Amino acid sequence: DSRPRTFLIGCIGVSGKTKWDVLDGVVRRLFKEYIIHVDPVSQLGLNSDSVLGYSIGEIKRTNSAETPELLPCGYLVGENNTISVTIKGICENSLDCLVFESLIPKPILQRYISLLMEHRRIILSGPSGTGKTYLANRLSEYMVLREGRELADGIIATFNVDHKSSKELRQYLSNLADQCNSENNAVDMPLVIILDNLHHVSSLGEIFNGLLNCKYHKCPYIIGTMNQATSSTPNLQLHHNFRWVLCANHTEPVKGFLGRFLRRKLIETEISGRMRNAELVKIIDWIPKVWQHLNKFLEAHSSSDVTIGPRLFLSCPIDVDGSRVWFTDLWNYSIIPYLLEAVREGLQLYGRRAPWEDPAKWVMDTYPWAATPQHHEWPPLLQLRPEDVGFDGYSLSREGSTSKQVPVSDAEGDPLMNMLMRLQEAANYSSPQSYDSDSNSNSHHDDILDSSLESTL
Structure with missing residues (x-):
């Protein structure tokens, strides 16, 4: 819309x-x-x-x-x-309205538009749930309006890529190149093409080869989205003029988006109800901190590729009791199962890299909902124990004998020894069952989050 x-x-x-x-x-x-x-x-x-x-x-x-x-x-x-x-x-040649609606800071949005204007092709890369598809759609609409065109059917073409559609995508882009090179401009071409979920394509360079001989300024703007950068990143930048835009959870515009989104919802609720609730303000301030806390935990025991995007938390109800029920369900049925799977995989891929701390401990220590007489009726938050993910097993060698352990303080003080220990653990425990690529790993994680999220929401 x-x-x-x-x-x-x-x-x-x-x-x-x-x-x-x-x-x-x-x-x-x-x-x-x-x-x-x-x-x-x-x-x-x-x-x-x-x-x-x-x-x-x-x-x-x-x-x-x-x-x-x-x-x-x-x-x-x-x-x-x-x-x-x-x-x-x-109409005023300004980005301000788009900035206000999208909650993406103006300097960042200006950079994205400049990249599109100059190179005509960008790929938004980052973990699932970071708003890449939303951003692709908003940028597309802006480029259409900027060119003085109307948002009519067919002006923006969206291609959702899956494991089976690589061949169709290659054919589509090849036909597009033929249309660009044709002297007959009667064929109505889209002004912008969105290619969603490009991580499902095994060879990106091969997919875009058909565009190599395309008349550049007659070719539509192309905005791709994918879950992580691949080895073909430099090749695409060099030969196909794509520019990479990282949508990571630890950098803007993703980092501050959840807080901005929830504060906007809170303000609307306060104005409509003509009242301000201090407990609700505290809850809305706390949710983004939980999100960052979980991602630090995932980075410590796995990698930034499996961090959780803000999308999971956007549906937080703006009322005290409703938000408590929502958070408890989200924690027990979506977050804990996801952490369990992600950390198990992280241990298989990278070994044991950080001391264990139950992610639920900080959550319970900072819990923003006040205790009530009925507090005992609320289901408790599930905890994640080291034995749930086989954490302690990664300090042992395959034969079952204890491998040489350096005290944590010593290991942290000696980066070389720390690295050698990691290499030793990785060599001992690289299992044939572990996922052989990040893209498989990520899509597996996304499935867990998405399916559990559906049951929650």
């Missing part, structure tokens, strides 16, 4: 004496306060100048508009009690 979304940003009082210039200032100040609440770190790169104007009923108020006949209160009558604020967008 390409229509602009509407968001509640605040409440203001308009008296019978409020003048237009006063209201102009109040609206802009309210917008600025709103973005400070949503993004305390960088305000998304927006400010009060991002506001193009506002409307009350049929009156549209901009900097250049003449002062209406009546005072503002004369137009706020009956059920007409809403002021609609408009943010600068395509």
